[in-house]
Amino acid sequence: MDRLLNVTTALSLILLLMVLFSIRRQHIRVEYSMSWLLAACGLLALSRCRPALDFVATHIGLGVDSPLALFLIGGSVFLIMFFRYSMIVSDLRDDNIALAQRVAILEFHINKLINHG
Amino acid sequence: MNYPPAPGSLLVIVPAFNEEGAIAGVVGSVRRHMPDTPVLVIDDFSRDGTISAARGAGAELLCLPHHLGLGGAVQAGYKLAFELGFEYVIRVDGDGQHDAADIPRILEALKSSGCEMAIGSRFVEASGASSSFMRRLGIRFFRAVLRPILGKQVHDPTSGFVGVNRRALQVFSRSFPLEYPEIEALVVLQRRRFSFVEVPCKMRPRVTGRSSITATKSFYYIAHVLLGVFTNVLKYDGRPHRDG
Numbered sequence: 435m436d437r438l439l440n441v442t443t444a445l446s447l448i449l450l451l452m453v454l455f456s457i458r459r460q461h462i463r464v465e466y467s468m469s470w471l472l473a474a475c476g477l478l479a480l481s482r483c484r485p486a487l488d489f490v491a492t493h494i495g496l497g498v499d500s501p502l503a504l505f506l507i508g509g510s511v512f513l514i515m516f517f518r519y520s521m522i523v524s525d526l527r528d529d530n531i532a533l534a535q536r537v538a539i540l541e542f543h544i545n546k547l548i549n550h551g
Numbered sequence: 552m553n554y555p556p557a558p559g560s561l562l563v564i565v566p567a568f569n570e571e572g573a574i575a576g577v578v579g580s581v582r583r584h585m586p587d588t589p590v591l592v593i594d595d596f597s598r599d600g601t602i603s604a605a606r607g608a609g610a611e612l613l614c615l616p617h618h619l620g621l622g623g624a625v626q627a628g629y630k631l632a633f634e635l636g637f638e639y640v641i642r643v644d645g646d647g648q649h650d651a652a653d654i655p656r657i658l659e660a661l662k663s664s665g666c667e668m669a670i671g672s673r674f675v676e677a678s679g680a681s682s683s684f685m686r687r688l689g690i691r692f693f694r695a696v697l698r699p700i701l702g703k704q705v706h707d708p709t710s711g712f713v714g715v716n717r718r719a720l721q722v723f724s725r726s727f728p729l730e731y732p733e734i735e736a737l738v739v740l741q742r743r744r745f746s747f748v749e750v751p752c753k754m755r756p757r758v759t760g761r762s763s764i765t766a767t768k769s770f771y772y773i774a775h776v777l778l779g780v781f782t783n784v785l786k787y788d789g790r791p792h793r794d795g
Contacts (some may be wrong), residue, residue, distance in 0.1 A: 531619055531729065535627040536613045538593075542631060546552075 438501045439481045442508070447476035469518065473511045480504060552635075561585070561619050561658055562637040564628035565592045565610070566621055567645030571599040573589035578608035580651040581643060588654075591631070592645070595624040601645075610632075621711075629715075629723045641714040649712040653752040658712040660750045667719040667745035668737075670705070671712030671752035685769055693734055696777065700784060701741050702776040706749055708734045719745060734776050738783040 453470045456462040462470075481504065482488045490505035556562070563581050567574050574592060581590050592605035596618040600709060613631055615624060625642060632640045641657055643649045653671055660669040674690070686709070693708045711733055715723065722743055728735035740747065 463595055531623050533622065534616050534619055535630055538613050539631050539634065542613050543613075 435500055438504070439484075439487075442477060442504055443481040446481060447519050450474040450478065466519075466522070469515050473515060476511065477504075477508055480507065552591070556589075556635060556637050559638045559662075560636075561588050561641065562628075562632045562635075563588055563590045563638040563641050563643055564625070564632065565590060565597060565605075565623040565643050565645045566628065567592055567597065567601050567605065568595040568618070568621075569597045569599050571597070571601050571604050571684070572638055573647040574601050574609040575604045577643060577645055577647050577649075578605055578610045578649070581654065582609055584651040585654055590622075591628055591673060593624045593628045595619055595621070606757065609682075612747060620730055621686040622732035625732060626727040627727075629720055629727065633717070633720045634722045637720070638717050639714060640720055642711060644711045648754050648756070649756060653712070653750070656750075657712070657750050660748050661714045661716055664748045666748045667716055667743075667748040668713040670707060670710050670711055670747055671714075671748045672707035672749040673752065673754050673776055674706040675749050675751040677710050689769065689773060692773070693776070697734065697737060697778065700738060700780070705737060705747070708737060710752075712752055712754075724783075728779055728793050731772055731776050731779070735779040735783055738780050742783065742786070 450471065453462065453474060455465050457464060459466050480490065487503060488498040490507060491498060491500045493508065494503065496503045496506075552562075563585065565574070565577055566582070570577075578590050581588070590600075590610045591613055592610040593613045594602050594605065594615060596615050602612060602614060613627060615627060618626070619688065623675060628642070629640060639661055641654055643654070649671065657669045657671055660666070690707065690709055694705060694751065697705055697708055713733070713736075719740060722739065722745070723736070727738055730738070739746065
């Protein structure tokens with residue numbers, strides 16, 4: 435169990451550093467990085483704080499010293515985040531389509547004005 | 552194209568993606584049968600000579616800045632037609648499958664029936680010999696799905712040969728399915744308690760190219776359209792959007 439917690443600690447730290455570096459290089463916008471930072475910090479806290487992990491594990495019916503609890507929590511967090519990002523991508527696609535249509539319509543009007551001017 | 556158009560005026564829209572081989576014939580055919588009607592080709596970011604072929608045939612052009620898919624292209628045409636003040640819009644596919652000789656009958660059906668949509672149908676008078684077995688099977692399936700939703704039989708729910716009036720144009724300008732739009736569009740209309748009429752039409756084999764719905768994709772098509780139909784039935788229209 436300790437070894438497993440060390441591995442998740444390392445993975446959380448790697449995720450945290452990757453997100454921070456991505457923000458610094460402007461590869462990810464701050465508003466979209468918040469949930470990744472929260473997820474990485476949450477996993478880091480659970481990996482390093484056994485009482486907290488045991489508390490969560492007991493309350494979801496797995497009992498203490500259960501490595502499954504960490505993966506269940508991590509998996510749930512990532513599923514929720516993927517769903518959230520699917521919603522964001524869908525919104526962006528809708529906006530992108532509306533913008534592309536608007537650009538085409540404006541270009542149509544401009545060409546009409548040029549041809550009639 | 553004159554605008555503002557005269558009251559009761561019609562615009563023919565032709566969505567096209569890489570239809571270099573067929574588009575001039577389609578535009579020419581529409582112009583022969585409807586000489587006073589403007590024809591708008593909506594180019595969905597074609598990589599071939601579709602734009603020059605359409606322009607050469609005398610069409611107006613609405614060129615999308617990147618590929619949106621059929622629904623996005625058709626909706627762009629509906630938005631422009633609504634903004635310009637057209638009363639009726641008839642969509643003709645750019646692959647040459649629709650016979651422009653049927654356009655006057657679709658327009659007449661729209662005007663005389665008072666329905667918001669007129670569908671050019673292969674099956675009203677059993678003239679659907681050109682469809683493949685798989686397609687006919689899919690059409691039968693969607694007929695059965697749509698029957699209880701629409702409250703009436705629709706013989707050819709996948710037909711893209713469709714005319715709409717200004718009321719439908721207003722709705723479609725705001726909300727139109729983006730992929731495989733024909734079937735979902737019927738449900739969008741149904742949500743507004745709009746009605747449709749079917750007009751018997753002939754369909755020809757496509758002049759060039761191949762259908763985008765291959766045998767493998769047909770399963771994706773069925774799942775996608777089914778999901779689209781049911782989400783449209785249950786749809787929440789709350790998300791504000793200025794232009795979409």
